[in-house]
Amino acid sequence: MTFEYGNNTVTSHVKLTTWKPAGAVDWTAVGSQNFVDEAYLTYQAITGGPLRLQMTAGAFRNIYGGLGQYSVGQYNAAIIGMPNGIGETLTAQYDLDETYTLHFEDGIMGRLGKAPATDVPTADNGGANPALPSSWVHHAHVGLVRKGEIPFVLGLHYIRNWAQDERSQVDVPNYYWIDTTHRPAPEMNVFGVDLRMLDNWLGNFAVAASYADAKDAELLTGMNFFGAYTGEQMTKRFLGPRGGGTAKMAIAGFEYALGWARFLQHPLPASGAGPDLTTSIFADAASVSSRDPDFDGRVMYKFGAEVTYRFFSWLAISGRADHVVPNSKDMAETFNVISPKVIFKSNWLSHEQVTLSYTRWFYGAHTHAEFPDDYTRGQLDNEMYALTFGMWF
Amino acid sequence: MRAIGQTRLRRTRDIRLRALLFVGLLSLPAQADDAVSQDKTGAPPISLGLAPGTPQVTALPGGLTPAYGQLAADESEWRFDFHGFLTMPLRAGFNQRAGTVTSDQHSLVLHAPPVVPDYPDAFTYTSVVPQPYAQLNFSYGNSVVTGTVIVLARNAATASSYTSPPAEAGISDAFLTFQLPNIVKNSHFEINVGVFTNRYGIMGEYDEGRYGTPVIAQTNGAGENIVAKFALGRKFLLDIEQGIQGQLDKAPAGILPSGWNGFADPNAGSGFVNHLHAGVGYMGLATFGLHYMTAWAQDDRASQGTVPDGAIGILGADLRLSLGHLGHFYLVASRAHAITAGSVGGIVQVLNTSGGLGLMADYLGPNSGGTGTLLTFAGQYDLSIGRLLRYPRAFKGDAPDIVVSVFGMQTHVSSNDAAFDNVSKVKYGVEAGYAMLPWLATSLRLDRVEPNTGDGRQSFSVVSPRVIFRSNWQAHDQVVLQYSHWFNGSGVVVRDDGYPPAYDPTLRPDENVVSLAASMWW
Numbered sequence: 001m002t003f004e005y006g007n008n009t010v011t012s013h014v015k016l017t018t019w020k021p022a023g024a025v026d027w028t029a030v031g032s033q034n035f036v037d038e039a040y041l042t043y044q045a046i047t048g049g050p051l052r053l054q055m056t057a058g059a060f061r062n063i064y065g066g067l068g069q070y071s072v073g074q075y076n077a078a079i080i081g082m083p084n085g086i087g088e089t090l091t092a093q094y095d096l097d098e099t100y101t102l103h104f105e106d107g108i109m110g111r112l113g114k115a116p117a118t119d120v121p122t123a124d125n126g127g128a129n130p131a132l133p134s135s136w137v138h139h140a141h142v143g144l145v146r147k148g149e150i151p152f153v154l155g156l157h158y159i160r161n162w163a164q165d166e167r168s169q170v171d172v173p174n175y176y177w178i179d180t181t182h183r184p185a186p187e188m189n190v191f192g193v194d195l196r197m198l199d200n201w202l203g204n205f206a207v208a209a210s211y212a213d214a215k216d217a218e219l220l221t222g223m224n225f226f227g228a229y230t231g232e233q234m235t236k237r238f239l240g241p242r243g244g245g246t247a248k249m250a251i252a253g254f255e256y257a258l259g260w261a262r263f264l265q266h267p268l269p270a271s272g273a274g275p276d277l278t279t280s281i282f283a284d285a286a287s288v289s290s291r292d293p294d295f296d297g298r299v300m301y302k303f304g305a306e307v308t309y310r311f312f313s314w315l316a317i318s319g320r321a322d323h324v325v326p327n328s329k330d331m332a333e334t335f336n337v338i339s340p341k342v343i344f345k346s347n348w349l350s351h352e353q354v355t356l357s358y359t360r361w362f363y364g365a366h367t368h369a370e371f372p373d374d375y376t377r378g379q380l381d382n383e384m385y386a387l388t389f390g391m392w393f
Numbered sequence: 394m395r396a397i398g399q400t401r402l403r404r405t406r407d408i409r410l411r412a413l414l415f416v417g418l419l420s421l422p423a424q425a426d427d428a429v430s431q432d433k434t435g436a437p438p439i440s441l442g443l444a445p446g447t448p449q450v451t452a453l454p455g456g457l458t459p460a461y462g463q464l465a466a467d468e469s470e471w472r473f474d475f476h477g478f479l480t481m482p483l484r485a486g487f488n489q490r491a492g493t494v495t496s497d498q499h500s501l502v503l504h505a506p507p508v509v510p511d512y513p514d515a516f517t518y519t520s521v522v523p524q525p526y527a528q529l530n531f532s533y534g535n536s537v538v539t540g541t542v543i544v545l546a547r548n549a550a551t552a553s554s555y556t557s558p559p560a561e562a563g564i565s566d567a568f569l570t571f572q573l574p575n576i577v578k579n580s581h582f583e584i585n586v587g588v589f590t591n592r593y594g595i596m597g598e599y600d601e602g603r604y605g606t607p608v609i610a611q612t613n614g615a616g617e618n619i620v621a622k623f624a625l626g627r628k629f630l631l632d633i634e635q636g637i638q639g640q641l642d643k644a645p646a647g648i649l650p651s652g653w654n655g656f657a658d659p660n661a662g663s664g665f666v667n668h669l670h671a672g673v674g675y676m677g678l679a680t681f682g683l684h685y686m687t688a689w690a691q692d693d694r695a696s697q698g699t700v701p702d703g704a705i706g707i708l709g710a711d712l713r714l715s716l717g718h719l720g721h722f723y724l725v726a727s728r729a730h731a732i733t734a735g736s737v738g739g740i741v742q743v744l745n746t747s748g749g750l751g752l753m754a755d756y757l758g759p760n761s762g763g764t765g766t767l768l769t770f771a772g773q774y775d776l777s778i779g780r781l782l783r784y785p786r787a788f789k790g791d792a793p794d795i796v797v798s799v800f801g802m803q804t805h806v807s808s809n810d811a812a813f814d815n816v817s818k819v820k821y822g823v824e825a826g827y828a829m830l831p832w833l834a835t836s837l838r839l840d841r842v843e844p845n846t847g848d849g850r851q852s853f854s855v856v857s858p859r860v861i862f863r864s865n866w867q868a869h870d871q872v873v874l875q876y877s878h879w880f881n882g883s884g885v886v887v888r889d890d891g892y893p894p895a896y897d898p899t900l901r902p903d904e905n906v907v908s909l910a911a912s913m914w915w
Contacts (some may be wrong), residue, residue: 009868012479012915030556030558031550036548036549038549039479059549086483109483110503113553114505116555116894118892124653125556127555128555134503134505134554164499182498184495
């Protein structure tokens, strides 16, 4: 829930979030209830002319390299990065003419603190890890926006995530590959580019690529990279734990969604209040050059498609198929997924939906889950029925 | 003519009947909808279970069944209100790495939060380093009664490196406020009932003052608070206040003090506080108040009854002068006497310390047995030069202005712990702010802190220049870019990053801190 208050110049935003509503749990997972997740101010500092200046200050997150129209995409992983913390982001826009606008953005973020030295990571404290230093993120971006019937956004991005904190250099037993008693200064530099065609009669399209150069990234916090919330997740999923997160990684992804009713009715306007067929194709790919021999040279990719047909204002059906190759060095980890769905809504353009879905996984012999849920092949479910509820307002 | 008239009458009746039937048919679905949702009395629809949003509580005492979700009979008088405050600071303390610097380490280190002696529960607190805080107040009520629920956090999850449940308090306060203006002639009664805090010894005109510390005490608990104001003629106002509060529970026996439980101490009993206050106001210009508070615990469950009952008695007096163009002046004296107060929990906070254990940790010493006395004097004076120079013309703050503030506090400690006995602590400071443009102001604050006047090595000074951005002259928002430099004595001690933090004399404090704090209140 986001609570906002403000005027034309400044607005405060306070977000309360949870991923585990208390009414449906048997035990309290510390950290599942974020009574204040984000709290920040947004300023429209300069408005009305060809030059506009905005500032965001407080505790919040930025997202770069998202492939979806309103989200980071079907794979819920920003291709370039998602800094989160406390700090500021300045955005300047300058209209070159009626069609083109230049964008500049710069931000710096830090953490409110670090996990205490004598803490032991457990479920009681949400896995607080004293080995992790207090991290920082600096990011700078430049972009060109083309307005018009078919709008485009081209962006160049640079993000640096680093730490230089000598506190709590203690021996942490589960860090096998980094000497936490002489903790190195971790850092990761990410360079990215993306091109987005914003929603129009031709659909919504985005393609993004990034290149990350990381050193001891297992110690980093403050940035979500390719869906990994922390440096530890990033290291154990992509960069390789035996290298302590020292690696280079290149990522690319695209997503294209098209509403066929709008496309076929063009140039007539489409309200969206009628039957429609929506198709979406998407793919991500990454290659890793790592100090960890198990991860060095690994290529991972996945692609999929989804088709949704809305018959009535209250009913739609959908089908999605995915092919996932997590490790090119062991193709037996490859798996496929199909997921038919029935979607109920209260109206064509209503802001809620109830989804009844069935999902079937077809696993390879060596397929396994990813950190932190390291399930083995034998522990994985291969079928799921889900009744999902969602509303946005 | 009569036949024609009867025919017209019949035709008219027929048309009316058909129209009635038509309207009736049209209205049938609507009636059916109404029947599903509510009957004509506004009562909830009959169903086989309770609606999901219904509170999971029993009937209220007296058997009253709360008509949750139903409109009040006098609905037009009720309104919903939303207020809040947030301040979120980016902070960085700069220091040099001690010892050997390896090739993959930086000599310069960055600390968040800064390693400086600025802890809200310690005398060394100056509030120079901004602390994260967010509060949302939701209220619903009418002219007589208002229910308020406060969601409070001293953290923001997205910027936190670990989960600290005490910092994400969730619902911190939930209470009712009754406004009773006409019980007695020329009087006004306000009654608060529920879970809330009371604070006394407030140095600021509208806030906790430059040191962010209620000098007399703060209460935290469930209970009641009655404020009665009586007009004595046209110039004087008598203010009588009373309150009793207790804690909702005590820490369970066997619990291990840890960060997730706020370092709960099973040796502390369930605490209570009773407080009485009397004040006289003169024409809204001056208020003199006397304060009495006693907090105690008499709980046999505290460490199986082997812990002595504890108490903290507080006496205070304060004078507030709201002198308009001559500024705001506040002076307070307070005496807090603790007796085996280790068993008194967080029902009361003296100088921001939590209960008796907090007093022992920060003032009385670990070997005091929780017995000792704090005698505190504090004052603050704020003056708007712009308002003073424009007098007698009114000044609303919508033009350039210089605001000057001087403030100070002195505490003398008497304790059963010899190492903490007969210690005097002093701090004082000055701040001058210049609002030059609607969106820009600057400020300079100087602080001097002497935690032990008998040992000058523990003293330090802080200089803090600031640049303040806001959306307008009297805006309710600001973004403050601040640099602070500490001039530390050789005996200045800071806390480590342990859990809980402990003073570590081997640590070298940061001397330079930069912060960027965004704040808004509404």
